[in-house]
Amino acid sequence: MAKVKLEQWGTRLGIILAVSGSAVGLGNFLRFPGQAAQYGGGAFMIPYFCALIFLGIPIGWAEWSMARYGGRKGFHSGPAILGVVGRGKVARYLGVLSILIPLAVSFYYTFVEAWCLGYTWHFLVNGGVGVDPSTPLATQNAKSAEFFVNYTGDAANGAIFKSSIETLVFWGIVFAINIWLIYRGISGGIEKFCSYAMPLMAVCAVVVLIRVLTLEPNPANPEQNVLNGLGSMWNPDWSALANPAAWLAAAGQIFFSLSVGFGVILNYASYLRKKDDIALSGLTASATNEVFEVGFGGLITLPAAFVFLGAVGTMEAAKTGTFGLGFKTLPVVFAQMGPLGQYVGAIFFFMLFLAAITSSISMYQPTLAFLQESLGVSRIRATALMVSVCFIGSACVMYFSKGGEFFGTIDDWVGTFFIFILAAVQIICFSWIFGIERGWRELHAGAKIKVPSIFKFVMLFVAPVYLLVVFVAFCYNNLPVWIGHVAESPMRQGALVLVAGVTLFLVLCIAIGEKRWRDEGLDVDDSQPLND
Amino acid sequence: MQPLGWVFMILSLAFVWGLTGWCYFKILTAPAEEE
DSSP states (O other): OHHHHHOOOSOHHHHHHHHHHHHOSHHHHHHHHHHHHHTTGGGGHHHHHHHIIIIIHHHHHHHHHHHHHHHHTTOOSHHHHHHHHTTSHHHHHHTTHHHHHHHHHHHHHHHHHHHHHHHHHIIIIISSSSOOTTSOHHHHHHHHHHHHHHHHTOSSTTHHHHHOHHHHHHHHHHHHHHHHHHHTOIIIIIIHHHHHHHHHHHHHHHHHHHHHHTOOOOTTOTTSSHHHHHHHHHSOOGGGGGOHHHHHHHHHHHHHHTTTTSSHHHHHGGGOOTTSOOHHHHHHHHHHHHIIIIIIIHHHHHHHHHHHHHHHHHHHHHHTHHHIIIIIIHHHHHHTTOTTHHHHHHHHHHHHHHHHHHHHHHHHHHHHHHHHHHHOOOHHHHHHHHHHHHHHHHHHHHHSOGGGHHHHHHHHIIIIIHHHHHHHHHHHIIIIIIIHHHHHHHHHTTOSSOOOTHHHHIIIIIHHHHHHHHHHHHHHHHHHHHHHHHHHOHHHHHHHHHHHHHHHHHHHHHHHHHHHHHHTTOOTTOOSOOOO | OOHHHHHHHHHHHHHHHHHHHHHHHHHHHSOOOOO
C-alpha cells in the first residue's frame, strides 16, 4: 500500500481540472439542452439551479470532505473511506458501489468514446458520415441513422466484429490511451492530461459556438434563425414548473452531470493534505461543469439543429436523447453547414471525445487505487488486473450491441439507480454518522472560503430529504418498466449477471482488504483521533 | 426569442460565468500553501 500513499496532486488547479474533467461529459452538450427544451425552456433553469444549490454542491462538498479525511487515515478507495466515515462494515461494504459504478460504466463509456473519435476521423478525412445535403431531409436523416447503426453494431449482436472493425480499432486506441494515462499516475498522468485537455475542450466549444451563432437562416425558411433557435431553448414555459417530471428531470440532470455519487471524488480528493482547500475547490469544479453545460451546451446544440431542422425537427431530435441528438441528428446539421461544416463537425466530435476521455480516466483510477489498497499489489499488477476485468466487460458490451440493450441495462441500473443509492449513503454517513459538526470542521480545514452556515442545515436535512423525494419519484417512474424489460430480455439479464459477477469480485477484495488493513494497524472504523 | 427568454438566458449565463470567474479568481490569487 505504500506506493498508493505516495500519490499526490501537483497543483491546486490540477485536482480542480481533473474533477471538472470527470464531471464534464457528453451529457453537458447533448442531454442538458434536450432536457431543458422538453421541460419548460428557461423555466427549467429554476428547478435546475435549485437542485444545483441544494443537492449537487452540498453532496459534492460532503464527498470532498470525507475523501480528504479518509486519505489522512491512509485510505484512497471508496469502501475504505466510507468504512472510516460511516464507522463500520455496513458503510464499508455499501462502499463497493463507489468502485462498481465507475468500473461498470467504463465498460460502455470507452465504447462511446471510440464513436466520438471515429466520428471526428470521418468528418476530418471523409467530410462527414456520408450525408448528402442536396437530398431530402428524410433521406439525410436515414443515411445518418444507417451510419450510426453500422458503426455502433446497433443492428445485431456481434455486428461490429464482422462489419465495422474500424470501431474496434478506435476502441483499442482510446482504451490504450486511458490505461497509459492511468498508469502514469495521479500527477504525471491524470493531472497533466486534464490541464491540457480542459482548456482545449473550451477552445473547441468557443469555435463551435461562434460558428453556430453566426449561422445564416435558410432564405426559404427565414423564421428558422439562430435567435429563434435560442428561443426554442430559453423561452420559458411556466406550466412546466407545475409538472413534477420537470423537477425530477432537473435534479437528475444536476446529479448525473456533477458526478456526485459516482465514487470519483472519493478517490481524487483522498490525495489532498489537511491544509489543502476543499471548499473552494469543490465549488470551482462544480462551477466549471456548469459553464460547459449551461454556457456552451445551452447555446450550441439546439440552436444549430433549429436553423436546419426547424422547431418540430429540433424537438423530435431532443427527445431522441443523448445518442440520437449527438450521433444521428447533428451529423445532418453539420452536413448542411456548407464547406466549413466538415471542420465544425470534426471540432465538435473532438470536443465530445475530450469530454469523454477526461471522464473515462476518472472511472479507472478509483478501481486501480482500490485494487492496490485492498490486495496490496504493485501498480503494474493492479493495472493488469483492472485491464483484464475491463477487457471482459467492454468485450461483452461491444459484442452484445443490438439495440444498445446490454449497455443500456448497465447504464440504467449501475449508472443511474446505484448512483442515487451511493449519494444517499454518502450524505447520511457524512451528516449523521460522522456528524455534521465534525464534517463542517473538516470542510473548513484549509478552506479558502467560508461556506454559509445555512449549508449545515442543507446537508443535514434538505439534501437527504430532497434526494429521498427524487429517488422515490424516480423509482416510481422507472423501476416497473426496467424490471419488465429485464424479465423479457435474456440480453438484459446477461448484463445484470456481468454486474453481479463484478460486484462479487469487488466484495471479495473488500474482505481481503479489511483483513490486511487491520493487520497493518490502520484505523478502519475511525476509532482513534487523527494525529496529523 | 421572447423578452423573457433573453432574461432567463442572460441571468443563467451571468450566474454560471460569474460564479466560475469568481472561483478561479479566488483560486489563482490565494497564497500558495506551505509545504
